[in-house]
Amino acid sequence: MILVLKRLFICSIGAGLILPFLIVAGVSVNSASNISFPPQELSMQWYTQLLTEPDWLLPIRNSLIIAFFAGLIAVTIALAANYVLWRLKSGFGKLVFGLGLGPFMLPPIIIAMGASVFWAEMGWYGRAEATVISHGVFFVTLPLVIIARGFAALSDDVIEASRTMGATPWQTFIKVIFPLVLPYAITGYALVAIISVNEYLISYMVSGFAVETLPIRIFNNVRYGYTPVVASAAMGFALLTIGTLLVLSMFTDLLKLLGASRD
Amino acid sequence: MGDPIMKGKAVPHMIGLFPLGMMSLFFLAPLAFMVVVSFYERDPLGFYKVAFVWDNYSKFFSSFYYVISLRSLWSASLGAVIVVLLAFPAMYIIVDMSRRWQLFWVILLLSLMCLSEVIIGFAWLILFSENSGIPKFLGWAGLWEDPRSLSPSFGAMMVGYVTLGFSLVALMFLPQLARRDRSIEEAALTLGTPPMRVFSKVILPNFKAGLISALVTMFVYFLGVFVMPTMLGRPQDWNMTVIITDKAVGDANMPLGAALSVVMLIFTLIIIGSLAYASRTREQGERS
Numbered sequence: 001m002i003l004v005l006k007r008l009f010i011c012s013i014g015a016g017l018i019l020p021f022l023i024v025a026g027v028s029v030n031s032a033s034n035i036s037f038p039p040q041e042l043s044m045q046w047y048t049q050l051l052t053e054p055d056w057l058l059p060i061r062n063s064l065i066i067a068f069f070a071g072l073i074a075v076t077i078a079l080a081a082n083y084v085l086w087r088l089k090s091g092f093g094k095l096v097f098g099l100g101l102g103p104f105m106l107p108p109i110i111i112a113m114g115a116s117v118f119w120a121e122m123g124w125y126g127r128a129e130a131t132v133i134s135h136g137v138f139f140v141t142l143p144l145v146i147i148a149r150g151f152a153a154l155s156d157d158v159i160e161a162s163r164t165m166g167a168t169p170w171q172t173f174i175k176v177i178f179p180l181v182l183p184y185a186i187t188g189y190a191l192v193a194i195i196s197v198n199e200y201l202i203s204y205m206v207s208g209f210a211v212e213t214l215p216i217r218i219f220n221n222v223r224y225g226y227t228p229v230v231a232s233a234a235m236g237f238a239l240l241t242i243g244t245l246l247v248l249s250m251f252t253d254l255l256k257l258l259g260a261s262r263d
Numbered sequence: 264m265g266d267p268i269m270k271g272k273a274v275p276h277m278i279g280l281f282p283l284g285m286m287s288l289f290f291l292a293p294l295a296f297m298v299v300v301s302f303y304e305r306d307p308l309g310f311y312k313v314a315f316v317w318d319n320y321s322k323f324f325s326s327f328y329y330v331i332s333l334r335s336l337w338s339a340s341l342g343a344v345i346v347v348l349l350a351f352p353a354m355y356i357i358v359d360m361s362r363r364w365q366l367f368w369v370i371l372l373l374s375l376m377c378l379s380e381v382i383i384g385f386a387w388l389i390l391f392s393e394n395s396g397i398p399k400f401l402g403w404a405g406l407w408e409d410p411r412s413l414s415p416s417f418g419a420m421m422v423g424y425v426t427l428g429f430s431l432v433a434l435m436f437l438p439q440l441a442r443r444d445r446s447i448e449e450a451a452l453t454l455g456t457p458p459m460r461v462f463s464k465v466i467l468p469n470f471k472a473g474l475i476s477a478l479v480t481m482f483v484y485f486l487g488v489f490v491m492p493t494m495l496g497r498p499q500d501w502n503m504t505v506i507i508t509d510k511a512v513g514d515a516n517m518p519l520g521a522a523l524s525v526v527m528l529i530f531t532l533i534i535i536g537s538l539a540y541a542s543r544t545r546e547q548g549e550r551s
Binding site for chain 2: 027
């Protein structure tokens with residue numbers, strides 16, 4: 001009885017999480033020019049439109065470029081902060097690490113509002129660089145926490161062995177420490193890039209309509225009358241997200257990286 | 264013995280200046296600017312005029328903002344409670360599945376966590392619409408005589424909240440639940456305690472701190488969501504975030520938007536501070 005209830009509960013949760021995407025997928029391959037489900041006649045025309053019309057291509061390009069650089073910024077900050085905490089284990093290390101946790105503790109609107117005012121004051125309001133830096137700094141918490149697991153898993157014996165064999169501190173970092181934390185850094189990078197691609201509020205508050213990203217484009221389309229191209233755009237990015245995570249799971253131990261098994 | 268990696272601590276300190284500088288400049292400074300701008304005056308021809316006025320804050324105490332604030336608190340609290348009530352037992356079941364199924368769930372949850380609010384909102388918008396989703400299906404199945412669109416509504420907005428927060432909370436519980444000591448539960452089950460009783464009397468109390476932390480995290484997160492209320496909610500369901508965005512960007516009234524954000528920031532800091540204080544007091548109590 002308990003087993004049946006458990007299965008029923010978990011299947012309902014799974015259905016609730018998957019169902020919306022099945023519907024969007026169905027709408028995106030429907031040939032009808034209005035949003036309707038189930039599809040009457042299958043067609044890829046909305047995907048073709050998505051990948052050929054500049055109105056959609058430009059936001060896609062903007063989103064990808066912003067995500068690429070935001071991921072680099074976030075992982076660089078996270079790596080440096082973790083290294084400092086691991087090496088110093090002092091108040092300074094904790095301060096640097098704690099600052100990185102800050103953005104995750106505040107409602108997104110506060111972060112977005114602060115960024116908006118700051119970039120307006122700096123004269124960078126409406127520039128893609130402002131969105132890149134804001135995304136890089138505000139999503140730093142994810143790689144910070146994930147890379148921390150990598151540093152926690154470092155064995156003192158390996159470091160000691162490297163030193164005993166005559167490696168310089170720099171060589172030890174490059175040849176021993178970095179390769180060991182690299183899977184964690186890659187996972188952190190991928191997550192920041194994916195979240196940045198899909199982020200709406202900060203992009204909108206920092207760049208407004210000057211740098212239109214895909215979520216801004218989709219939101220505006222939904223709000224002011226939409227076509228099935230929106231569904232193909234939503235589905236395209238959902239598939240990109242799932243695809244990236246599947247690739248990641250093939251090359252890394254996702255369960256371990258997320259703390260589901262002991263390091 | 265010397266230092267295992269580098270002699271002295273100058274190099275790590277210098278490396279630490281990079282994240283410290285970046286976070287101070289692009290995280291703390293924007294918050295400080297926001298506080299400063301909240302005292303400025305609106306400039307219809309630009310962003311704002313430098314001034315020192317309390318007008319923006321006094322507006323918060325008008326009934327309009329007061330009501331919206333209470334509404335934001337209500338929807339964020341309700342959303343947080345529902346998400347935690349669903350995510351905790353779900354993850355409790357998932358961590359005991361085979362490795363392959365665990366991986367499936369983790370990828371599903373990560374995918375959902377990474378997806379845009381906009382895409383999730385859009386998906387539910389279709390599901391709730393009269394022509395495509397649940398109402399049409401219920402009409403076709405003969406369960407609803409006069410099917411109508413289920414959104415915008417408070418219920419639709421809550422569904423959006425739950426979809427948005429579920430993956431985050433479930434993934435927060437993953438390490439704690441997966442690495443828990445199962446021997447106590449096994450002992451209770453061996454002694455004949457029903458599984459539901461083991462869950463409520465053994466597991467839940469053990470994860471009290473984690474549950475409270477997840478509740479607060481979700482509450483704070485839901486205070487700041489924008490897309491779900493605007494996409495799935497009615498205007499009377501809109502939260503403070505929608506109003507802040509509307510004032511700051513729509514009406515180009517940055518000072519008012521900043522003041523309302525500062526109020527929200529203070530409120531959030533009080534919650535986080537109280538939680539930290541409560542957990543410290545509890546730890547001290549347990550130690551003594």
